[in-house]
Amino acid sequence: MxxxxxxxxxxxxxxxxxxxxxxxxxxxxxxxxxxxxxxxxxxxxxxxxxxxxxxxxxxxxxxxxxxxxDPKPTRTSVRAALPALSAAIATYDLPEDGPARPLSALRVAVSEAARWRVAAQYTRIARCLPDLLAELARAYHRASGADRTDLARLLVRAYRSADAMAYKFGAHDLSARLIDLMRWATVEAEDPLMTATLAYVRTETYFAARAHASGLRALENAIDTAPPPGSTRQAAVRGALHMRAAVIAGRAADASAAQLHLAEARSLAGRLPEGIYCGTAFGPDSVRAHEVSVAVSLGGDHLTRALDVAREWRPPPGLPAERRSGFHIELGRAQLWSGLADHAFASLRTARDIAPQHTREHPWVRQDAAVLRRLKRADAESLTSFAEWCAAS
The missing domain is CATH 1.10.260.40 (lambda repressor-like DNA-binding domains)
Incomplete structure (x- = not known):
């Protein structure tokens, strides 16, 4: 690279x-x-x-x-889109007049935005989501009956794609507002699985605030009220909540809760194939990737588990790019903390190969690249180039 x-x-x-x-x-x-x-x-x-x-x-x-x-044009294009995104969501209940495509075409557009989200292609989201959200709001307020319910579900999915971009680029207040709108649209969507999925997304606000214990309680409440795992989709949604709870429990330094939720996620993942369910990747490979996340969150002696996982398994190409790059970012941190600086840098470069925008905007990448640069001042060009690319200080 x-x-x-x-x-x-x-x-x-x-x-x-x-x-x-x-x-x-x-x-x-x-x-x-x-x-x-x-x-x-x-x-x-x-x-x-x-x-x-x-x-x-x-x-x-x-x-x-x-x-x-070149990192600058991407950052500029995404940040330039944030005011338009704010304007689109500010008028969610009183949208301006304008055209709206048929429901079938809007469904395709929302699905495409969801694909960009899991592929960490945030510039595409920035380019298209403000207009799409305004169009969906117009269509929703003009519709009635089943069409209105369907459009509420599309709004939930579209808000989630916009939130991913806002959160990854550090616009946490905008992200919180989008999650509030997801909550509003979820009520209108009348889908209990969307309610459970909202709890998964809302965890971002707890990560941003470092309120990890509160986030864990919120996820455990969501697990208690989620539909039982009778169908594949129900099992996947519940499993994703356990997976997310394991990571935030790790951040809260609650090792027993982290391992309990990871075991529940692993058990549910064993019942279904890897895939994207209700907008979230879940299955055996996703759970395996989260074993590394949990180990890094817990730190200390648990880092050995992250290195053990990496020795025997790597994310397959079919796993979404955001999740694969996240695995290598977290593995890089485990390697850095374990004194394996060269391996850590290799992991960060692999993450960049997979999903450059996700990698460049990840705060851990900047932190770890800065540490690597200080540790290896004599190691030249490639490390310096990488640190400059991700704006590591």
Whole structure:
């Protein structure tokens, strides 16, 4: 990845196209460009504009930041979208007049935003969610009966995608407001599994406030009131709550509660395949990744467990990018704390390869990169480049 960072944008386009197993013609067709344009871009004979770069990234299914390899434009584009997002949610109950697509088209748009969320493609969310939320609000207030209920469910999902972007970029007040709107829309959606999922998302506010013991109590209350695990979706939602409770129990230094919830999550995961249920990845692989999260949260002697997991298992490619990169970020912290500086840096670079935006915005990455830089002042360029990339101080 460091060689790729030094490459020009044309080389990065060519590299990602080969990774996507696309021909130049296929990329041109998917991006709405000519074959000659793609060839010139890859040879460095022409520089793409912002719109073309986004079209190419969308066509290859990668984040545009991978092609730019420049943190500043991504941060700027996401933060520039936050006022528009605030305006869209401020008028949730009195939306401005305007068009609204049919329910079927809105359903597709919301599902696409959910895919961007689990893939940690926050610039796409920033680009599309303000308008989509305003459109959903218009459609909701014009609808009645079953359509209105369906639109409330779409609003919950769309608010969650917007919240992921806001939370990851440190806009915690905006994130809390989006969670409040999720709560409002969940009541209108009349879906008990969405109520349980809301408790999973709301845990962000406890992480941000470092109110870990309170967050654990809130999750345990949600588990008590969640539907019993009679169906696959019910088992997955309950299992995800246990998984989340295990991590926050670790942050609260409650090892017994952490292990109890992790065991419950593991038991439920054994009953179903890995997948995304009600917007949350859950299954045997997700639980295994969370074993590392719990070990790092508990720290001390528990770090050995994180290293043991990594020796025998790595997240498979089918796991969402955000979860895979999170595993390597947390593994890197365990390795750093265990005196394995080179391994820690390798883990951070792997996380960057998987999900650059998630990795760059993660506070642990900045902290750990800064520590690594101080520990290895003589180790040159790649570590310095990485630290500058993620704005480590």
């Amino acid at each position: 460091d060689a790729l960072a030094r490459a020009g944008v044309g080389e990065r386009i060519a590299y990602q196209r080969r990774v996507a197993r696309m021909t130049q013609q296929q990329l041109a067709d998917a991006a709405g460009a000519s074959l000659g344009t793609v060839r010139k871009l890859e040879r460095g004979e022409r520089n793409p504009g912002a719109g073309m770069l986004e079209a190419l990234a969308d066509a290859m299914g990668v984040d545009v930041a991978v092609l730019r390899f």
